[in-house]
Amino acid sequence: MDLDAITKHSALHIKPNGLILQYGTAGFRAKAEHLDHVMFRMGLLAVLRSKQTKSTIGVMVTASHNPEEDNGVKLIDPLGEMLAPSWEEHATCLANAEEQDMQRVLMDISEKAAVDLQRKAFVVIGRDTRPSSEKLSQSVIDGITVLGGQFHDYGLLTTPQLHYMVCCRNTHGGYGTATIEGYYQKLSKAFVELTKQAFCSGDENRSLKVDCANGIGALKLREMEHYFSQGLTVQLFNDGTKGKLNHLCGADFVKSHQKPPQGMEMKSNERCCSFDGDADRIVYYYRDTDGQFHLIDGDKIATLISSFLKELLLEVEESLNIGVVQTAYANGSSTRYLEEVMKVPVYCTKTGVKHLHHKAQEFDIGVYFEANGHGTVLFSKAAEMKIKQLAEELEDKKRKAAKMLENMINLFNQAAGDAISDMLVIEAILALKGLTVQQWDALYTDLPNRQLKVKVVDRQLISTTDAERRAVTPPGLQEAIDDLVKKYKLSRAFVRPSGTEDVVRVYAEADSQARFPMTSKCERNLQW
Ligand code: NG1
Ligand code: ZN
Known part of the structure; x- marks a missing residue:
């Protein structure tokens, strides 16, 4: 480690006095002007993590669904997964170290994590379309190079595309080719093969309206659309040419306000969807003939996907186990439907995809979605091999079902929840099942x-405890919630501190809106 060079470069990325940031569920998030030093330091940390894991590490510059003025950064671990928890702590220490302590903190981390400093390091970088992202990613590069790491800057990418690149590189192409072309080819080939049958039966004019949150999703969908255009026409709205990123649009806006994004022309019964600012979340919606808006969130996406996969498994008569993973925010109706009607086991984890992802790895086929539309499906290595074998050995209808499963494996981005990949999965299932x-x-x-x-x-x-569904402290809080909840049917409520914002989130559901515990009066009394 060239400690002098680190000190010299660090002085070009000064930490604002008194600023303390935490590596939360989605990395660091703050106003963009406060993040330069964090970016530089995450460049340094990515090099250490790369040396320690002997693998390529990803650094994504984005603040997802947050306002355009914000930014953020997160590290991506070797198989495309979120950074390991012990390294989240190292990230927090490094980001908050005072200038004079930087060297010591770097040495501490290297010692604690047994980093072989002599090893080579390789880091890949991606960024969203925020005006601040390009400069901030240059600061990441400064951090990488000062520690002697090598890098590849992919430039503008969706978050899940960078997860995919990291996974491809560390599996030496086993997961796919680590280029944007490789990503487009892999997904669109699976989509076209999967939907061939549906479209020859005369349903070739499928179209979908997509709200891209004025973000990176628009650029990437535009690049990709000609690869799958025979199967699906996408009409892009909020493509970033006029509006501001995530402003009155995008998946987070639609989900939390339960209304359409600005700028989307919705005719009745038209299928529409929204991505978030870095295209790792998706929600669907439509307006019925009475003009009423209907949201189809991550829970219903998980239900559609898991019922389709279960049907295919029944068809090929293979007893691979499927599990669905949700968080406390999943609507009670979805959990009941999955368990009681579909007979699929459902598990609840803490908020944050890393928890869901981890749990989903326990199944042959693990379907995980947060209600806000962030999720994907994981197939175990054994399940992948079994399905491949069935696609070769079986005949007729069963072979067709096994082939579909094989294409589904390729269509999902198993490294991370991915709005583009999930959109193609959903469109393929709706087409194949002939569902409106x-x-x-x-x-x-x-x-x-x-x-x-x-x-x-x-x-x-x-x-909190019990996957954040019950409050442990402060004393009396949970009892107060219990007293309220027991007055209503099918009711559930919980509070938890957010992992990404300085707020407490309050959730409640019950059988009817009219008798709902959180009336508008109550809402006014809360400080927003
Ligand atoms: P927090 O702020 O911890 O509630 C939010 C979302 C998560 C997840 C993360 C990361 C809700 C209720 N929470 O977490 O689902 O997506 O951001 O972006 O939607
Ligand atoms: Zn996002």
């Missing part, structure tokens, strides 16, 4: 629900 968006929506009816955020002095005073 209304029929999909009618699988079950969501319980009325509300989610609020409340500003408090110290959100960490609230601690």
Whole structure:
């Protein structure tokens, strides 16, 4: 380690006085102007992590669904997964170190994590379309090079595309080719093969309206659309040519306001979807003939996908196990439908995809989605091999089903939830099953629900247990919630501190909106 060079370069990326940031569920997030030093330091950390894992590490510069003025950064571990928890702590220490302590903290991390400093390091970088992202990714590069690491800058990418690149590089092409062309080819080949049958039966004019949140999703979908254009026409809205990133549009806006994004022309019964700012989340929606808006969130996406996969497994008579993983925010109706009607086991984890991803790895086929539309499906190595074998050995209808499963494996981005990949999966399933968006929506009816955020002095005073469904502290809080909840049917409520914002989130659902615990009066009394 050239400690002098580190000190010299670090002085060009000064930490603002008194600023303390935490590596949260989605890495660091803050106003862009406060992040230069964090970027430089995450470049340094990525080099250490790369040396330690003897693998390529990813650094993504994005603040996802947050306002355009914000930015953020997260590291991607070797198989495309989120950074290991012990390294999240190293990231927090390094980001908050005072200038004079930088060298010591770097040495501490290297010692604690047994980093072989002599090894080579390789880091790949991606960024979203925020005006601040290009300069901030240059600071990441500065950090990488000062520690002697090599890098490849992919430039503009969606977050899940960078996860895919990292996974491809560390599996030496086993997962796919680590280029944007490789990503487009892999997904569109699977999509075209999967939907061939559906489209020859006269359903070739499928079209979908996509709200791209004025973000990176628009650029990437535009690049990709000609690869699958025979199967699906996408009409892009909020493509970044006029509006501001995530402003009154995008998956987060649609999900939390339960209304269409600005700028989207919706005719009745038209299928529409929204991506978030870095295209790792997707939600669907439509307006019925009475003009009423219907949201189809991550829970219903998980239901559609898992029922399709289960049907295919029944067809090939293979007893691979499927599990669905949700968080406390999953609508109670979805959990009931999955367990009671579809007879699929459902598990609840803490919020944040790393928890869901981890749990989903326990199954042959693990379907995980957060209600906000972030999710994917994981296939175990054994399941992949079995399905490949069935696709070769079986005949007729069974072979067709096994081939479909094989294509589904390739169509999912197993490294991370991916709006583009999930969109193609959903479009393929709807086409193959001949389902309209209304029929999909009618699988079950969501319980009325509300989610609020409340500003408090110290959100960490609230601690939780049971996958965040029950509060442990402060004393009396859970009892108060229980007293309220028991007055209503099919009711559930919980509070938890957010991992990405300085707020406490409050969620409640019950059988009817009219008798809903969180009335508008109550809402006004809360500080937003
Ligand atoms: P927090 O802020 O911890 O609630 C939010 C989302 C998560 C996840 C992360 C990362 C909700 C209720 N929470 O986490 O699902 O997506 O951001 O972006 O939607
Ligand atoms: Zn996102």
